[in-house]
Amino acid sequence: MKFRLEKRKWAVTVALLVIGLILIAIGIDKKQEKSVMAKAVRICMECVGIG
């Protein structure tokens, strides 16, 4: 019973890691990392409190 539960936990962990990687790959395919960079290379007015 306990072994089964542990095995299921491992399966969920691996599935989540794979889902994460797939989403990252789709995002890169859609060039979403560029929009992340575009925001991150300018001073974020909202973040620093200018608005």
Place this chain on the structure above:
Amino acid sequence: MDSQVKSRKSNRRRKGLHLGIQGVATLLQNANFKGFFTGKIYTGAGKKVCVPGLNCYSCPGAVGACPIGSLQNSLGGMKFRFPYYVLGLLIFFGALLGRAVCGFLCPLGFLQDLIYMIPFVKRNKFKLDRYLRYFKYAVLLGLVIILPLSIPLTPAFCKYVCPSGTIAGCMQAASNKLVRGQLGMLFNWKLIVLLIIIVSALIVWRPFCKYLCPLGAWYGFFNKVALYRMHLDPEKCTHCHACENVCKMNIDPSKNPNSMECVRCGDCVRNCPTQALTAGIGGKKEGKN
């Protein structure tokens, strides 16, 4: 007696190692040291990738992007696009480490740990605590997801709450004349929020992580299944409650070692007299030696 002294020394050494990892992680995420003097932010390729912890991308030292800021930015664009990339990174970090990100890698968590070390009145157990900790889920849902989705170009969490952004604002203001001249009411509001967090961090351990952090709320969902997790050996556990007594997040690790609130500070593992609690890959590697 001799073994007690040895154990205390080992605990201190392991606590020091934990703090060392936090310090190194903070430095690595803010490795653009030149920026602290010039006020110019890093614009290299590193900014394509989100760092796991809460670290504002407007901080002059930041070499990566903030995951919460990027998520709000992706959700709150003029035209909705599903945030595959940022969500993928958040799921990946969550499945890998869960809230160990808060305990080991988050610069804001490290700052709060340092503040808590200042001798002052300490109080971690109070009635409201149980209810206040649900607030971070409301922050995640309301300020990070719903508001940016409903009002485009409004990263509500970054704008009204994020202390990491306020610290970045202070650094920018110190070195950048242009930014200094534009600070107004919003900055004052954010400064008040930051001061409340700093003062409460003197008394309560990690108040921002406990009650406000949307990133902690997100990673909490992964704690039970994350690759890095805790393990309790019920045969070794004597139910002495030593772990519960030292836990500053008010969890009972002997009942729920992978609680959503656990930030993997390791205090329970270090203080378990029978080594029943371990933390590591799958929960079974790193115990007390």
